[in-house]
Amino acid sequence: MSSGIKFCYTCDTDEPHRPLTDSEKVWLKNRTGQRNVDGYFMCEAPNCRNVRTGFNKHPFDPVIRVPLPD
Numbered sequence: 001m002s003s004g005i006k007f008c009y010t011c012d013t014d015e016p017h018r019p020l021t022d023s024e025k026v027w028l029k030n031r032t033g034q035r036n037v038d039g040y041f042m043c044e045a046p047n048c049r050n051v052r053t054g055f056n057k058h059p060f061d062p063v064i065r066v067p068l069p070d
Contacts, residue, residue, distance in 0.1 A: 008043040009058040010050040017041040042066050
């Protein structure tokens with residue numbers, strides 16, 4: 001599934017999402033222990049940064065948010 005407008009579980013609305021960058025993928029792999037995180041997207045709403053897959057709007061409990069870049 002490509003980037004675009006998807007439902008965000010934490011915003012409770014449809015919001016723009018984008019695929020994770022390479023550094024965000026490394027961070028998520030370390031955070032979750034998953035080997036493949038290519039199917040994850042990040043909500044681009046201000047102050048959200050919630051992570052979801054293309055088909056699963058709530059893959060983590062509690063939710064995981066990508067940290068702001070350094």
